[in-house]
Amino acid sequence: MTVTIKDVAKKAGVSPSTVSRVIADHPRISAETSRKVKEIMEELGYHPNLMAKSLVSRTTRTIAVILPKPAEELLLNFFFYELIRGVLAQLTRSGYDLLMAGGSNEQEELETVTRLVRGGRIDGLLLLYSRSSDPIITFLRKEKMPFALIGRSLDYEDVPSVDNDNVQAAYDATNHLIAQGQKRIGFVSGPTKLAMTQDRMTGYARALAEADLPFKEGWVVEGEFLLESGYRAMASIMSQPEPPTALVVIDDVVAFGVLKGLAELGYRIPQDVAIVSFNNIALSELTMPPITSVDVGTYQLGYTASQMVLRMIQQVEITARQIIPHRLVVRESSLRTVAQHIPS
Incomplete structure (x- = not known):
């Protein structure tokens, strides 16, 4: 026999309208009531007709x-x-x-x-x-x-x-390189029309300015969020008369391309060029060397x-802007101490 919404309501000790509200995730239904009703629905094998529900409520879920x-x-x-x-x-x-x-x-x-x-x-x-x-x-x-x-x-x-806080995240990443004694720091960016790219560029530039270090146009290369983009950027940025000895890279996958490009040009990481990236994807600790990366959650x-x-x-009030904390995960790609102890 087909289980109905009334069967669920009777077993749960609530009204059929309450069961309907639970199915609709109504914000005024308490978590305890919602949990109880859903347990009864599962126990009885009741499955709401979501297509019919969408026609009535004009929602698609x-x-x-x-x-x-x-x-x-x-x-x-x-x-x-x-x-x-x-x-x-x-x-x-x-x-x-x-x-x-x-x-x-x-x-x-x-x-x-x-x-x-x-x-x-x-x-x-x-x-x-x-x-x-x-x-x-x-x-x-x-x-x-x-x-x-x-x-x-x-x-x-x-x-x-x-x-x-992408300004602060890039500021922290750049300051980490500065703390390692780096003075010529470049930036491999994403598309400059994106807010994230602009904010990270701001943080990078701020850290350089506070440390009285140069910001050079030739040390900044725009690209996409692709490995190939980081790879191509190295031919440009490392051909400068005085190339950078450290790089802030917009994204880990782009950083993989940076590693490949630098290796083909004969540069060692971190002995010749130190690298800090963003996103801390799982593969970032499996590269050679492992990449220092900002975990953005x-x-x-x-x-x-x-x-x-x-x-x-559900028409529940929200905070319009929410910030997820970041943290710098330090690995070998940026450490001066590692570079000093690796034989040349």
């Missing part, structure tokens, strides 16, 4: 993640796997599905978002990057669609966002951002 470039290129960077793992953990726990979408350029991304929002296919969105003058953010605000940004908006102060960024979107959907 689907959150979209908008990828900022073609997926096949983006997913070459392990940072995004960890980020999506955090997103999925929160959505799965809350009974929501994940839809991944994007485009090959900014216009296609906007068209994708417009189609998803106006087609009623999603309840909210997550954006993985913030650009200057981003038309997607402008569109979402106009449509009053719940969304959160991983990063910070360059145009709006009140955009719901989860981020690191990647999983927590994804988890917290998706939690923020769900609360907006």
